[in-house]
Amino acid sequence: xxxGYIYSSESKEPFDHESLTKLQEHSSRKNKEHRITGYLTFKxxxxxxxxxxxxxxxxQLIQNLKRDDRHTFINExxxxxxxxxxxxxNMRYIDFDDLIEIGFHELLETAFFxxxxxxxxxxxxxxKINRMLEKIAEVMYKPN
Ligand SMILES: Cc1cc2nc3c(=O)[nH]c(=O)nc-3n(C[C@H](O)[C@H](O)[C@H](O)COP(=O)(O)O)c2cc1C
Numbered sequence: 001x002x003x004g005y006i007y008s009s010e011s012k013e014p015f016d017h018e019s020l021t022k023l024q025e026h027s028s029r030k031n032k033e034h035r036i037t038g039y040l041t042f043k044x045x046x047x048x049x050x051x052x053x054x055x056x057x058x059x060q061l062i063q064n065l066k067r068d069d070r071h072t073f074i075n076e077x078x079x080x081x082x083x084x085x086x087x088x089x090n091m092r093y094i095d096f097d098d099l100i101e102i103g104f105h106e107l108l109e110t111a112f113f114x115x116x117x118x119x120x121x122x123x124x125x126x127x128k129i130n131r132m133l134e135k136i137a138e139v140m141y142k143p144n
Pocket of ligand 1 (some may be wrong): 031
């Protein structure tokens with residue numbers, strides 16, 4: 001059993017192409033060491049990141065992320081997963097505009113508004129998020 005975690009956060013400093021690339025490269029390298037996989041997307045000051053991996057490593061990363069003052073958390077959801085979804089994405093950066101092109105921005109917006117709101121129970125939120133992750137994997141994920 002592994003664990004998955006998705007959150008949205010608001011950036012506290014401007015991020016451009018260069019700083020996002022740096023962040024992605026750094027994250028990929030670190031995540032590989034800690035057997036974490038997932039993706040990151042960013043639009044208009046909002047990050048949405050999904051990470052998955054063994055509980056202890058995942059919990060450590062979440063702690064680091066929460067201490068990082070380049071952003072503040074808005075929503076989060078933590079859940080168990082039988083398997084990884086993105087086995088070889090140590091930290092894939094997904095351009096939000098690419099998601100718009102394939103119609104996935106709605107999925108992300110659903111995720112964004114689903115987590116921690118009062119309309120859905122936690123189980124319903126987890127189900128929606130998992131459906132979104134499966135769709136992203138179906139279209140974008142190419143295993144090695
Ligand atoms: C939006 C965002 C996403 C991040 N994603 C990761 C990540 O996937 N993996 C990671 O190791 N650090 C990530 N970081 C950096 C961590 O918050 C933190 O700076 C880092 O883990 C500190 O450890 P280090 O100095 O040993 O790299 C991210 C930071 C931000 C702002």
